[in-house]
Amino acid sequence: MTVRFGLLGAGRIGKVHAKAVSGDANAKLVAVADAFPQPAEAIASAYGCEVRTIEAIEAAKDIDAVVICTPTDTHADLIERFARAGKAIFCEKPIDLDVARVKACIKVVEDTGAKLMVGFNRRFDPHFMAVRKVIDDGKIGDVEMVTITSRDPGAPPVDYIKRSGGIFRDMTIHDFDMARFLLGEEPVSVLATAAVLVDKAIGEAGDYDSVSVILQTASGKQAVISNSRRATYGYDQRIEVHGAKGMAAAENQRPVSIEVANGDGYTRPPLHDFFMTRYTEAYANEIAAFIAAIEKGSKISPSGADGLAALALADAAVQSVKEGKRIKVG
Amino acid sequence: MTVRFGLLGAGRIGKVHAKAVSGDANAKLVAVADAFPQPAEAIASAYGCEVRTIEAIEAAKDIDAVVICTPTDTHADLIERFARAGKAIFCEKPIDLDVARVKACIKVVEDTGAKLMVGFNRRFDPHFMAVRKVIDDGKIGDVEMVTITSRDPGAPPVDYIKRSGGIFRDMTIHDFDMARFLLGEEPVSVLATAAVLVDKAIGEAGDYDSVSVILQTASGKQAVISNSRRATYGYDQRIEVHGAKGMAAAENQRPVSIEVANGDGYTRPPLHDFFMTRYTEAYANEIAAFIAAIEKGSKISPSGADGLAALALADAAVQSVKEGKRIKVG
Amino acid sequence: MTVRFGLLGAGRIGKVHAKAVSGDANAKLVAVADAFPQPAEAIASAYGCEVRTIEAIEAAKDIDAVVICTPTDTHADLIERFARAGKAIFCEKPIDLDVARVKACIKVVEDTGAKLMVGFNRRFDPHFMAVRKVIDDGKIGDVEMVTITSRDPGAPPVDYIKRSGGIFRDMTIHDFDMARFLLGEEPVSVLATAAVLVDKAIGEAGDYDSVSVILQTASGKQAVISNSRRATYGYDQRIEVHGAKGMAAAENQRPVSIEVANGDGYTRPPLHDFFMTRYTEAYANEIAAFIAAIEKGSKISPSGADGLAALALADAAVQSVKEGKRIKVG
Amino acid sequence: MTVRFGLLGAGRIGKVHAKAVSGDANAKLVAVADAFPQPAEAIASAYGCEVRTIEAIEAAKDIDAVVICTPTDTHADLIERFARAGKAIFCEKPIDLDVARVKACIKVVEDTGAKLMVGFNRRFDPHFMAVRKVIDDGKIGDVEMVTITSRDPGAPPVDYIKRSGGIFRDMTIHDFDMARFLLGEEPVSVLATAAVLVDKAIGEAGDYDSVSVILQTASGKQAVISNSRRATYGYDQRIEVHGAKGMAAAENQRPVSIEVANGDGYTRPPLHDFFMTRYTEAYANEIAAFIAAIEKGSKISPSGADGLAALALADAAVQSVKEGKRIKVG
Incomplete structure (x- = not known):
C-alpha cells in the first residue's frame, strides 16, 4: 500500500516533510496547498505533485493523509476538518496554545475515529x-x-x-x-x-x-x-x-x-x-513512523493526548x- | 616561615590532612589529638609528631594552627576555643547543623580576630x-x-x-x-x-x-x-x-x-x-591555600560566612x- | 544545466550511485545497464529511468556522463569506450590492477580529452x-x-x-x-x-x-x-x-x-x-563533485593519474x- | 623490612626518585651522592638523609639498594661496582649506548647474582x-x-x-x-x-x-x-x-x-x-615495584636483558x- 499525501503549508518545515514523504518508498506526495502560490509551486515542481486548495485536498479521493505545517493558530481547525474528512493527520506541534481548544479538538478526533500524530520529532x-x-x-x-x-x-x-x-x-x-x-x-x-x-x-x-x-x-x-x-x-x-x-x-x-x-x-x-x-x-523517521502506523493500522504515537x-x-x-x-x- | 600544626581528630579525614600538612614544605605537623589513643599514635608514628591532648594543643606555644576533623557536633565549640587561643583554624564542614549556633560561633571568630577556613574542598x-x-x-x-x-x-x-x-x-x-x-x-x-x-x-x-x-x-x-x-x-x-x-x-x-x-x-x-x-x-590544595593565607596574612576563603x-x-x-x-x- | 547519466552496473555500489545521481538537483539518471536484467530493472523502477544496453548508452544522444560500477576487469575497457564516445566518466576504483593497463587507459583518456574521475570516495x-x-x-x-x-x-x-x-x-x-x-x-x-x-x-x-x-x-x-x-x-x-x-x-x-x-x-x-x-x-558528495565539475568545466579530481x-x-x-x-x- | 637506599645523582630525575623513596612506607633514603655539593645537600635537607661519596655508599653497611641517576656514560661502571658491593640496583635507562658494553655489564650482574632493575618507567x-x-x-x-x-x-x-x-x-x-x-x-x-x-x-x-x-x-x-x-x-x-x-x-x-x-x-x-x-x-610505581621485589625476593622486571x-x-x-x-x- 502506498499512502497518498496532501501537504498543508509549504514553508520551512513543510519542505522538510515534503522531502521525507517523497523519499519514502511507501508514500506519495500528491498535492500541496499554501496561502501563497510561490512556495507551493516550488514544492510541486521539486517533487512532481500538484498545487491544490485546502478545500480540494479535503475533498480529494486520491489523498489518504495530510501533513499540517500551517501557522499554529490554524492547527486545531484543520485537524477537525480533516478528521471529519476521514484523512489520517500528522500535525506539527502544538495543536493549539490553549488547553481547552486542544481538548475540544481531541474530542473531534476521537469522535470521528481519525488517526492523529503530533510532531514531537525528538x-x-x-x-x-x-x-x-x-x-x-x-x-x-x-x-x-x-x-x-x-x-x-x-x-x-x-x-x-x-x-x-x-x-x-x-x-x-x-x-x-x-x-x-x-x-x-x-x-x-x-x-x-x-x-x-x-x-x-x-x-x-x-x-x-x-x-x-x-x-x-x-x-x-x-x-x-x-x-x-x-x-x-x-x-x-x-x-x-x-x-x-x-x-x-x-x-x-x-x-x-x-x-x-x-x-x-x-x-x-x-x-x-x-x-x-x-x-x-x-524528521524522516517520524514521517516513516506515521506512514507505517497508517499502513499497519497500528496505534499512533505521539498522539493528541501527548500533545495535551x-x-x-x-x-x-x-x-x-x-x-x-x-x-x-x- | 613554617606554620606549625596541631591536628584534632585522627580519623579518615584527619589522616588525609596529616599527610597534606606533612607534605607541605611550609608546614610542620607538631601534634595530634584524638579521643582514642590508637589512631593518634598511628599518625604520630607515620609523620613524626607528638600525641597531645586538645588542652595541651590549645595551650601550646609551638603550634600556630589547628585542623579540626573531629565529629560535627564538636566543631563549633572547638572553633571558639581555638579562636580564643589565638590559633588559625581550618575546620571540616559543617561548622554546625544549626544556623543559630553557626552564627554564634562566627561571632566569636570575628570578635577574637581569628582566622577561620571552612573545608569546602571542592x-x-x-x-x-x-x-x-x-x-x-x-x-x-x-x-x-x-x-x-x-x-x-x-x-x-x-x-x-x-x-x-x-x-x-x-x-x-x-x-x-x-x-x-x-x-x-x-x-x-x-x-x-x-x-x-x-x-x-x-x-x-x-x-x-x-x-x-x-x-x-x-x-x-x-x-x-x-x-x-x-x-x-x-x-x-x-x-x-x-x-x-x-x-x-x-x-x-x-x-x-x-x-x-x-x-x-x-x-x-x-x-x-x-x-x-x-x-x-x-584536599592537598586546600591545606596549601590555608597555609599560604596564614603566611601571607591574606584573606581566608572559604570563610565561616561561606559555611553559613x-x-x-x-x-x-x-x-x-x-x-x-x-x-x-x- | 542538468547532467544526464547512464549507470553501468546495477550491483551494490551501483545502487548507491543511482540514489546519489537521482537525488542531485543538477543531474538526471536516464538509463541503467547491467549484465542481468533483474537488478537493472529494479533501479529503473525505483528511479524512473530506462534499462538499456551498454552499446545503447554509448551511442545515446541523451546521455552526458556515465558511472562505471561493473566488475574491476571491465573498468579500463569501458573507460576507453566511453572516452571515445565523448562521455564524462566516473569510474569506481581501481581503473585496473595492472599499472601498464592503467597507463594505456589514461593515454586514451588524455588523447580523447575525456573527463575522468576515479572513485576515491574517502x-x-x-x-x-x-x-x-x-x-x-x-x-x-x-x-x-x-x-x-x-x-x-x-x-x-x-x-x-x-x-x-x-x-x-x-x-x-x-x-x-x-x-x-x-x-x-x-x-x-x-x-x-x-x-x-x-x-x-x-x-x-x-x-x-x-x-x-x-x-x-x-x-x-x-x-x-x-x-x-x-x-x-x-x-x-x-x-x-x-x-x-x-x-x-x-x-x-x-x-x-x-x-x-x-x-x-x-x-x-x-x-x-x-x-x-x-x-x-x-558517496553523495563525490557524485555531486563530479556533476559540479562537468557543469563548470572545472578540473576533475581525483583523476586517472591519482588512480595510477x-x-x-x-x-x-x-x-x-x-x-x-x-x-x-x- | 625497610629497604635502605643510597641515591647516586641529585639532578632532575634524582629528585623525583628521592621523593618516591622517601614517600614509600617500606623504604628509607639514607644517603645521597653527587659530583656537586649543592644539589646533594638540597636533597639531604629536604628528606633528612646524609650526603656521602659514592665510595662511602658502596662500602656502607646501612644501605641495601641504590638508585643510579648519574649521567648515562657512568651507568655501566656504577652498576658493576654496586653489583659487586652486593647492593640491589635501580638504574635509569639506558645501561649504556653500546650493546657490547651493556652485555658485559649484564654479565657482571649475573655473575654477582645482583638484582638490577632498568628504569623503563612507562x-x-x-x-x-x-x-x-x-x-x-x-x-x-x-x-x-x-x-x-x-x-x-x-x-x-x-x-x-x-x-x-x-x-x-x-x-x-x-x-x-x-x-x-x-x-x-x-x-x-x-x-x-x-x-x-x-x-x-x-x-x-x-x-x-x-x-x-x-x-x-x-x-x-x-x-x-x-x-x-x-x-x-x-x-x-x-x-x-x-x-x-x-x-x-x-x-x-x-x-x-x-x-x-x-x-x-x-x-x-x-x-x-x-x-x-x-x-x-x-615514577612512584616503578620505585615501589623495585622495593617490593627486593622485599619479597621476587623477579625484577624490567631487567638488564630488557634494557639490552x-x-x-x-x-x-x-x-x-x-x-x-x-x-x-x-
Missing part, C-alpha cells in the same frame, strides 16, 4: 530512541532521575516570541514531551524558575529566555530541564537518564567530528547551529513561575 | 578551579546558568544518615557552596524537590536520597543541582557553567583512562568510587520541599 | 575534507607526519580476495590515496610489512590480512598506515595529521552516539559495521614485503 | 598497566597489532642530542620497550624511516627528529611507532593494541580536564608539557634507516 531522533531502548531493555533499571538540556543557538525574532505562547509552550514543550517519554510515569507536579538574561526585548514582550524546571512523578522520579535561548557553541540538545542500575545519555551531535590541537589545546568544531540539520533523521499533556505541563510551569509554588498536574 | 579541585578561572578571565562572559551534578556511588549507613542533618545539609551543601562559587552572585531563592528512590530505610530515617534544586539570584541567574545517593558507575561530579559568550564544564575524573572496544562497543572503566581518591588533589551561607541554602531547600514553595534566602 | 567524507581544509587554511603549519588507521569489520570471502589484487591493491589503496591527499607531497619510497593473522585461508590464497606501511616523501614527510581485515568493534577509519604548528584528526563515526554507564564502566555502541553506511555522505599513483604505491608495497627493502616510487 | 604508568592487564585477562584475544604514538613537546638542546645516542636510542627506546611489553612476543625484524623536519640543527648534529618504525615478530604481529620531537599541544603518549577479539587503548593525559565552548567550538586544554608531570605516578633488547632494536632501526632494508634482530 522522540524519533536515533540517539534519543537508543536511550529509550536502553531503558526498555532494562539495562539501567527503574528510571529515577532525568536531566534534559536544551539550548538554542539564538533567540527567534521578538515578533515570533509574541505569537509563540512563551518559552514554556514553544521551546520547553519539547522537553516536557521528552521527560514524559523517558520517565515512564506521568509527572504530577511542576516547579519552575524563569528569567530574562539574554535579551531584554524578550522580557518586554512578556516572555523569558532562560528557564529551569523540575518535574516530579507520583513515585518521586524527577526530571530537571534547563533551557536557554542562547548557546554560542551551537544547538545544545542532551538527555541523561539515571536508573537504579546505571545511566544512559545521548550526547550532542556535530556536523563535523574532527579535532585540531595546538598550543591552545584541543578544539572540536561547534555543534549543529540549526534544529533542522540537527534533527534531519528525526505537554501543553498542560507548560501551563503549570508558567503558573509556578508566577506563584512561586509547586503546581499539581494530571 | 573549590580547590584543579578542574573546578580551572572552570572558575575561565569565568574570571571573561572567556564565557557573564554567568547565566549553572548545572551541578553530584551523585554518590552509594548511600552511607542509616546511622550516619540520622546524624547527618539530612541530604541537603550533608551532601547538597557542597553543591550549594559550588553554586555560590560559580554564580558570582548570591542566590535569593530556593526551589527543591526530594524523594526516596534508592533505599526505603533512608526514608524511614526521615531523609531523602534523590533531590533536585533550583537556585536563583536577584538578576535571574540560575543554578540547577541534581543529587542522588546512588551511581553504579562511580562518583559522579560534574559542573557546567553557561555564560553570555560560552560554556565551561568540568568532566568526571577516572582513575584509569583507557578504552576497550569489542563487539559490544567501546568501554571505559568506571569513575573513582570514593570521594577521597576523587578529591586527593583538592551554604547551610542557609540547605535549610531553605528543606523548607521548600515541605511547603512546595519558593523560599527566599539572604 | 576524499569526500565531510570529516576527512574538514581535516584537509584545516591543512589548507594553514592551521597546523607544514604537514610532517600522517597516521592512517583502516580496519575492516571482517574479511571478505576468499573468492573475492583471489580476484582483488591483494590487500594492498584492494584495501590499502584507499589509504595510499588518502596519504597523498593529506601529505601534499608525493611519496618517493615505500616500506611495508605484511602477515596473515586473521584467517589462514587468506594466506593460502596468497594474500595478507594485516599490514603496516611507511611512506616517505622527498623532504622527509612520513605517512604510516595500519590495516587489518579484522575489527570486532566496527569499521575503524581514522586519520591524524601532524604539522609544524599542530595536529588535526578525524575521529571514527558511530551510527548512534549514546553512552551507557554502570558498574562495568561507560560503554558507547560499536562503530558503523559497513563501508556503505560509514561513507554515505562521501595509488596503484603504483600498492605495487611498491607488495615488492617491499617480498624483498624486505625500501622501494622507490615516482 | 611500564608502570597506571593507564598503560591497565592496557596490559586487559591483554593478560584475555579481553582482546591474541595481540595482533600495536600502535605507539610518542611525541615530545619540543626538542632537547642540541648539546643533549649529541650525547644522546640519537633519537632511536634516546627517545624511541621507550617505545621499543613498550612494544615488547605489549606484543608478548619478541620482534624479529625492524623497518625504520627517519627525517629532519623540526630543526636543522638536529640534522647537523647527525640525528633525526621525526621517525617511523615497524617491528614484526616471528608470527607476524606488528608494532608501529611514530615519534617526533615536536608536538605543540603537549606530551603526546598513546598506545593502542589490537587483538583478535578487540582493541585496548590508553588515551593522553591532561593536567586539567575541562572543556570550554564558544563560537569557535569546544576546546580542552593542552596535554602535560613535561614527561615528569605526565609520568608522576609511573630495547637497545638492540634501536641499533637495528639506525641500520634500517641507513641501508633501506629490513633488519633482523634477536
Whole structure:
C-alpha cells in the first residue's frame, strides 16, 4: 500500500516533510496547498505533485493523509476538518496554545475515529530512541532521575516570541514531551524558575529566555530541564537518564567530528547551529513512523493526548513561575 | 616561615590532612589529638609528631594552627576555643547543623580576630578551579546558568544518615557552596524537590536520597543541582557553567583512562568510587591555600560566612520541599 | 544545466550511485545497464529511468556522463569506450590492477580529452575534507607526519580476495590515496610489512590480512598506515595529521552516539559495521563533485593519474614485503 | 623490612626518585651522592638523609639498594661496582649506548647474582598497566597489532642530542620497550624511516627528529611507532593494541580536564608539557615495584636483558634507516 499525501503549508518545515514523504518508498506526495502560490509551486515542481486548495485536498479521493505545517493558530481547525474528512493527520506541534481548544479538538478526533500524530520529532531522533531502548531493555533499571538540556543557538525574532505562547509552550514543550517519554510515569507536579538574561526585548514582550524546571512523578522520579535561548557553541540538545542500575545519555551531535590541537589545546568544531540539520533523521523517521502506523493500522504515537499533556505541563510551569509554588498536574 | 600544626581528630579525614600538612614544605605537623589513643599514635608514628591532648594543643606555644576533623557536633565549640587561643583554624564542614549556633560561633571568630577556613574542598579541585578561572578571565562572559551534578556511588549507613542533618545539609551543601562559587552572585531563592528512590530505610530515617534544586539570584541567574545517593558507575561530579559568550564544564575524573572496544562497543572503566581518591588533589590544595593565607596574612576563603551561607541554602531547600514553595534566602 | 547519466552496473555500489545521481538537483539518471536484467530493472523502477544496453548508452544522444560500477576487469575497457564516445566518466576504483593497463587507459583518456574521475570516495567524507581544509587554511603549519588507521569489520570471502589484487591493491589503496591527499607531497619510497593473522585461508590464497606501511616523501614527510581485515568493534577509519604548528584528526563515526554507564564502566555502541553506511555522505558528495565539475568545466579530481599513483604505491608495497627493502616510487 | 637506599645523582630525575623513596612506607633514603655539593645537600635537607661519596655508599653497611641517576656514560661502571658491593640496583635507562658494553655489564650482574632493575618507567604508568592487564585477562584475544604514538613537546638542546645516542636510542627506546611489553612476543625484524623536519640543527648534529618504525615478530604481529620531537599541544603518549577479539587503548593525559565552548567550538586544554608531570605516578610505581621485589625476593622486571633488547632494536632501526632494508634482530 502506498499512502497518498496532501501537504498543508509549504514553508520551512513543510519542505522538510515534503522531502521525507517523497523519499519514502511507501508514500506519495500528491498535492500541496499554501496561502501563497510561490512556495507551493516550488514544492510541486521539486517533487512532481500538484498545487491544490485546502478545500480540494479535503475533498480529494486520491489523498489518504495530510501533513499540517500551517501557522499554529490554524492547527486545531484543520485537524477537525480533516478528521471529519476521514484523512489520517500528522500535525506539527502544538495543536493549539490553549488547553481547552486542544481538548475540544481531541474530542473531534476521537469522535470521528481519525488517526492523529503530533510532531514531537525528538522522540524519533536515533540517539534519543537508543536511550529509550536502553531503558526498555532494562539495562539501567527503574528510571529515577532525568536531566534534559536544551539550548538554542539564538533567540527567534521578538515578533515570533509574541505569537509563540512563551518559552514554556514553544521551546520547553519539547522537553516536557521528552521527560514524559523517558520517565515512564506521568509527572504530577511542576516547579519552575524563569528569567530574562539574554535579551531584554524578550522580557518586554512578556516572555523569558532562560528557564529551569523540575518535574516530579507520583513515585518521586524527577526530571530537571534547563533551557536557554542562547548557546554560542551551537544547538545544545542532551538527555541523561539515571536508573537504579546505571545511566544512559545521548550526547550532542556535530556536523563535523574532527579535532585540531595546538598550543591552545584541543578544539572540536561547534555543534549543529540549526534544529533542522540537527534533527534531519528525526524528521524522516517520524514521517516513516506515521506512514507505517497508517499502513499497519497500528496505534499512533505521539498522539493528541501527548500533545495535551505537554501543553498542560507548560501551563503549570508558567503558573509556578508566577506563584512561586509547586503546581499539581494530571 | 613554617606554620606549625596541631591536628584534632585522627580519623579518615584527619589522616588525609596529616599527610597534606606533612607534605607541605611550609608546614610542620607538631601534634595530634584524638579521643582514642590508637589512631593518634598511628599518625604520630607515620609523620613524626607528638600525641597531645586538645588542652595541651590549645595551650601550646609551638603550634600556630589547628585542623579540626573531629565529629560535627564538636566543631563549633572547638572553633571558639581555638579562636580564643589565638590559633588559625581550618575546620571540616559543617561548622554546625544549626544556623543559630553557626552564627554564634562566627561571632566569636570575628570578635577574637581569628582566622577561620571552612573545608569546602571542592573549590580547590584543579578542574573546578580551572572552570572558575575561565569565568574570571571573561572567556564565557557573564554567568547565566549553572548545572551541578553530584551523585554518590552509594548511600552511607542509616546511622550516619540520622546524624547527618539530612541530604541537603550533608551532601547538597557542597553543591550549594559550588553554586555560590560559580554564580558570582548570591542566590535569593530556593526551589527543591526530594524523594526516596534508592533505599526505603533512608526514608524511614526521615531523609531523602534523590533531590533536585533550583537556585536563583536577584538578576535571574540560575543554578540547577541534581543529587542522588546512588551511581553504579562511580562518583559522579560534574559542573557546567553557561555564560553570555560560552560554556565551561568540568568532566568526571577516572582513575584509569583507557578504552576497550569489542563487539559490544567501546568501554571505559568506571569513575573513582570514593570521594577521597576523587578529591586527593583538592584536599592537598586546600591545606596549601590555608597555609599560604596564614603566611601571607591574606584573606581566608572559604570563610565561616561561606559555611553559613551554604547551610542557609540547605535549610531553605528543606523548607521548600515541605511547603512546595519558593523560599527566599539572604 | 542538468547532467544526464547512464549507470553501468546495477550491483551494490551501483545502487548507491543511482540514489546519489537521482537525488542531485543538477543531474538526471536516464538509463541503467547491467549484465542481468533483474537488478537493472529494479533501479529503473525505483528511479524512473530506462534499462538499456551498454552499446545503447554509448551511442545515446541523451546521455552526458556515465558511472562505471561493473566488475574491476571491465573498468579500463569501458573507460576507453566511453572516452571515445565523448562521455564524462566516473569510474569506481581501481581503473585496473595492472599499472601498464592503467597507463594505456589514461593515454586514451588524455588523447580523447575525456573527463575522468576515479572513485576515491574517502576524499569526500565531510570529516576527512574538514581535516584537509584545516591543512589548507594553514592551521597546523607544514604537514610532517600522517597516521592512517583502516580496519575492516571482517574479511571478505576468499573468492573475492583471489580476484582483488591483494590487500594492498584492494584495501590499502584507499589509504595510499588518502596519504597523498593529506601529505601534499608525493611519496618517493615505500616500506611495508605484511602477515596473515586473521584467517589462514587468506594466506593460502596468497594474500595478507594485516599490514603496516611507511611512506616517505622527498623532504622527509612520513605517512604510516595500519590495516587489518579484522575489527570486532566496527569499521575503524581514522586519520591524524601532524604539522609544524599542530595536529588535526578525524575521529571514527558511530551510527548512534549514546553512552551507557554502570558498574562495568561507560560503554558507547560499536562503530558503523559497513563501508556503505560509514561513507554515505562521501558517496553523495563525490557524485555531486563530479556533476559540479562537468557543469563548470572545472578540473576533475581525483583523476586517472591519482588512480595510477595509488596503484603504483600498492605495487611498491607488495615488492617491499617480498624483498624486505625500501622501494622507490615516482 | 625497610629497604635502605643510597641515591647516586641529585639532578632532575634524582629528585623525583628521592621523593618516591622517601614517600614509600617500606623504604628509607639514607644517603645521597653527587659530583656537586649543592644539589646533594638540597636533597639531604629536604628528606633528612646524609650526603656521602659514592665510595662511602658502596662500602656502607646501612644501605641495601641504590638508585643510579648519574649521567648515562657512568651507568655501566656504577652498576658493576654496586653489583659487586652486593647492593640491589635501580638504574635509569639506558645501561649504556653500546650493546657490547651493556652485555658485559649484564654479565657482571649475573655473575654477582645482583638484582638490577632498568628504569623503563612507562611500564608502570597506571593507564598503560591497565592496557596490559586487559591483554593478560584475555579481553582482546591474541595481540595482533600495536600502535605507539610518542611525541615530545619540543626538542632537547642540541648539546643533549649529541650525547644522546640519537633519537632511536634516546627517545624511541621507550617505545621499543613498550612494544615488547605489549606484543608478548619478541620482534624479529625492524623497518625504520627517519627525517629532519623540526630543526636543522638536529640534522647537523647527525640525528633525526621525526621517525617511523615497524617491528614484526616471528608470527607476524606488528608494532608501529611514530615519534617526533615536536608536538605543540603537549606530551603526546598513546598506545593502542589490537587483538583478535578487540582493541585496548590508553588515551593522553591532561593536567586539567575541562572543556570550554564558544563560537569557535569546544576546546580542552593542552596535554602535560613535561614527561615528569605526565609520568608522576609511573615514577612512584616503578620505585615501589623495585622495593617490593627486593622485599619479597621476587623477579625484577624490567631487567638488564630488557634494557639490552630495547637497545638492540634501536641499533637495528639506525641500520634500517641507513641501508633501506629490513633488519633482523634477536
